[in-house]
Amino acid sequence: MDLDPLVEPAAALTEAELRRYARHLTVPQIGEEGQRRLKNARVLCVGAGGLGSPALLYLAAAGVGTLGVVDDDVVDASNLQRQVIHGEGTLGVPKTRSAAARIADLNPLVRVVEHRERLTAGNAVDLLAAYDLVLDGTDNFGSRYLLSDACELTGLPHVWGSILRFDGQYSVFWAACGPTYRDLYPVPPAPGSVPDCAEAGVLGVLPGLLGTAMAVEAVKLVTGIGTTMLGRVATYDALSARWWEIPLAPTPGRAPVTALAGTGDGTPARSAPSPGPVPEAVPTVTAGELAELLAARERGETDFELVDVREPYEARLAAIPGARPVPLGQFESGEALARIDPGRRVLLHCKAGARSERALRLLRAAGHTDAAHLEGGVLAWIEQVDPSQRPY
Structure with a gap:
């Protein structure tokens, strides 16, 4: 124009x-x-x-x-x-x-x-x-x-x-x-x-x-x-x-903006109707909770598998001790689902949480209900538990 x-x-x-x-x-x-x-x-x-x-x-x-x-x-x-x-x-x-x-x-x-x-x-x-x-x-x-x-x-x-x-x-x-x-x-x-x-x-x-x-x-x-x-x-x-x-043309009948809401950190500035059902929430653990669970596992007081769904190179930049690498692509192909013990609790993590949530949904859809993922991923781990590592 x-x-x-x-x-x-x-x-x-x-x-x-x-x-x-x-x-x-x-x-x-x-x-x-x-x-x-x-x-x-x-x-x-x-x-x-x-x-x-x-x-x-x-x-x-x-x-x-x-x-x-x-x-x-x-x-x-x-x-x-x-x-x-x-x-x-x-x-x-x-x-x-x-x-x-x-x-x-x-x-x-x-x-x-x-x-x-x-x-x-x-x-x-x-x-x-x-x-x-x-x-x-x-x-x-x-x-x-x-x-x-x-x-x-x-x-x-x-x-x-x-x-x-x-x-x-x-x-x-x-x-x-x-x-x-x-x-x-x-x-x-x-x-x-x-x-x-x-x-x-x-x-x-x-x-x-x-x-x-x-x-x-x-x-x-x-x-x-x-x-x-x-x-x-x-x-x-x-x-x-x-x-x-x-x-692109203006949407007919769209209500004009009259006020701001939200924080600019990922929260929408104005609410909008959802186009469909809200996805089911999935279980999470915080970085502090994961640290306590890892310590308890070390003492033999609990058992679970910690899975890192990032790409292999990312573990060279920052890592959570004791995690087994299984990239997200293997969950999407179904390969990983056959390799995870259905009778053992599984905790998943990635860099910031998006990929591990995706892997968790695939895992739960395959019938593995005793699973959760790390809220905020490795970045949260570094910030809250291990600041000796650098974010990437």
Whole structure:
């Protein structure tokens, strides 16, 4: 959809800006006026990870005057495979600070505002109020719904992207002119039913492609050039190198957002009717309970089998002592079901809980009722029981 420029032009460019942005100024659709709009723009990027990294770098290079960065995480070695705004020198540093330092080195003319906090229903509207446009670089459904609803309340457009393994999607949402995220995904998935990048993985170069496409949309919205992705959703499959595009329209009769709820930590911002029955809850144990059970097993006071459903390489990064490796794929193929003693209690674990829950449901469906899985997986074990190991 073609839209008017989102931002009014700033004052005249300085000589330093004329030199830096010379290749923009010679593009007729941008020119000096478009560059002055970019200079006057205030863009908020929620998430300084895989999608936020290339988006922030290219928007800074393009001359967006103010970039806000929302993230409460610190840089970890596992981020560097795809989060190119960070580096070895910023391991353990807050991502907002790392991003700000890299942007300052790339373009000192850009003002960076760090928001080292998690997006919540309590702070979202106030955070967005200071900006013209929002980029969604988050990695969970709760934050996506929350951000979309906050943009609807504040009247802001937002550019959204999503990546997993080899697939990516992106679009532009704006309630005032077209559809929102809730028109694309009206019903949030059940918690744990869709793996995130930490569980399923992602091709490291994929967020570079999608994050850059998001930056292009931001530039188009600010300057009013071209046809935006509002009303369209693009999907990319890196394995086949193919793009698909589908039209998207506002849902007829959808109730407007009037308030925010939820925390942005995975809880949907507004409740929505379930499309079907709620999946049956499965038994869990906490990390503390598992530690006590392992100690009791060591003393001969109880008996159970602890099964690690992760991939073998993951046990080299972090492990729970005494676990037998049986990857989830063997549960899905049925191979593991024949190898587990039906008369012995089984406790399952993975990295964060999604895969072990899947394995547990398969095990229970096969008739093994004396089983449970570790809530929060190895990450919870490290946090609550064994901090000597590092999360991955």
